[in-house]
Amino acid sequence: MNLKASLAFALLQAAAVYGYAKPGACSGACIIHDPSLIQNADGTYYRFSTGGGISVATASSMDGPWTGIGTVLPGGSSIDNSGRDDAWAPDVQKVGNLYHLYYSVSTFETQNSVIGLATSPTMEEGTWTDHGSIGVESREGDQYNAIDANLLVDGSANYMIFGSFWQNIFQVTLNGDATSPVTAPANVAFDPAGTHAVEGAYLYKYGDTYYLFYSWGSCCKYDQGMPAPGEEYRIKVCRSKSPTEGFIDADGIPCTEGGGTVVLESHDNVYGPGGQGVYTDPRLGPVLYYHYIDTNIGYADNQKQFGWNALDFSTGWPSV
Template sequence: MTLRRGIAAAAVAIVLTLLPNTAQAAESYPDPQPITGQQIIHDPTVIHLRSGGYVAYSTGGVIGARLSKDRVNWTDEGNAFAEPPSWWYEYNSTGDPWAPDISYRSGKYWLYYAVSSWGTNHSAIGVATSNSGLPGTWTDHGKVFTSETTDTWNAIDPALIRANGKLWMSFGSYWTGIRMVELDPRTGKAVEGTTVHHLATRPDAPYAVEGPYIVKHGRYYYLFASYDACCAGVNSTYKIKVGRSTSVTGPYTDSTGKPMLEGGGDLLLEGHGRYIGTGGESIFQDRGQDWLAYHYYDAEDNGTPKLGLNRLSWTKNGWPKVF
């Protein structure tokens, strides 16, 4: 879910997915809804603000910010922060943050994000809070969870979910895939000594799965993740896959019953026409309707990353489908 991971992008680009494809044929994938204004974005997280309107945060800048009154016309509103918090420079020389996730609980907005460098899992996830959720109003609270080169996971691409009275954070990229830890709801940081649960990987190195997002629908938890290569413009091969579980910590399986820990995952959305490399996804609710937010690379605009929004619906069998 980031402009990230330097496990040789060229090598990643040739990784061919061996996972089952049970979703729509490519020609039936819907285009993103038409939007206007500032469309450029990468790894979007979107929320309908309680004060009205929408905010989208993203990779780029000091967590780039976009605002909209109607979910159609978007304006560039600068960044979440005026300057990078000093501790970000422990993880890259430019203080560059990746892949934010916004949520609302306990009377305030919470913004999670990652800081790292290409090609290393010396990485950290941080958190900030705001009363309004608007750019320029965030107070940073430091590190939530970290990874080092001795770990078999990568602490980037955070996404939160509340389940069974507990707060959980999924995360991960390459380095054996998607993980999950429990958070302290008071601090928003990892519970001391928390178990690092393993949710999804693939059998083929470099384990090109990242950017998880989990939602509850009915009695199931659904794990969405981006597979293959991002960040290469029109040569990107990003696609979104999904599995589900009756437990937030897994095991997650696809519609054929294949575990996501064994390379399973139903294909939800992939590139088609001008919309290349669909991924970096998140999900938000708007007036009771689920929406999928993601980026794609516009083949008709030199591969520029842009915001994709599609309605997310559910089949009779309880599987998600984009419209």
């Protein structure tokens, strides 16, 4: 059986066994990588993504139509790094009266990486102020890679998780205005197997439980070489009663020892979903959003689509 036939068989198996829902509808600007989602005070959806100095699109509903409205960093980041003109993996959260957008400046597959911050009172184009590095950085030989930041505002506390491959996901607590770390990085998730393919984590609180979502597997360049079936991107989760430690999967395996329960993987025409976040939508409730390859369209990175599904936490574990 050739690789494409193996892939088709694996997708059919996933759909039959797990019955994953299809992604919600999307119209307009639906090609995206590493989305981050929020609404402003009047209910307009703002979606940020990797590329073009952090691209911004808006819509009146989750399914669009999405319209591009510009970029956050049109002149690149002020951070002194070779990747300053191609910021990655935005994460947008509201902190006080400001919208905070955290971004990564790096070069692909290196650890010379910095997490930066831009703020805006409205998220409109031209209102963003770049503050440069927040002090979370990495160099070759460090345990972690300082990219893929995500902030959880939990009452008066600000928890930031970050990391990609190497020793995977780390966390720091930020100061009161969420502009710099006040604790040293601590490891919260690590898969010791293979290439340690864990990245892009997102910390979400539901009830009194903290859920650590993350992407596992091979993310990119599928048009240049397909990973073995089952090695492509997928979304996993661990949970804890603490925001800083003790994350386990549904089988009780610690997330620091390779644990992780699958939330969403390849199925039907959906391939390699990941780069996820979770947003509490006032109408839909918790929503998992992500990018994915539509096998009916193509496998290139510049063909990735915006996907979303409502999440059900009724069992204590999220399902789409």
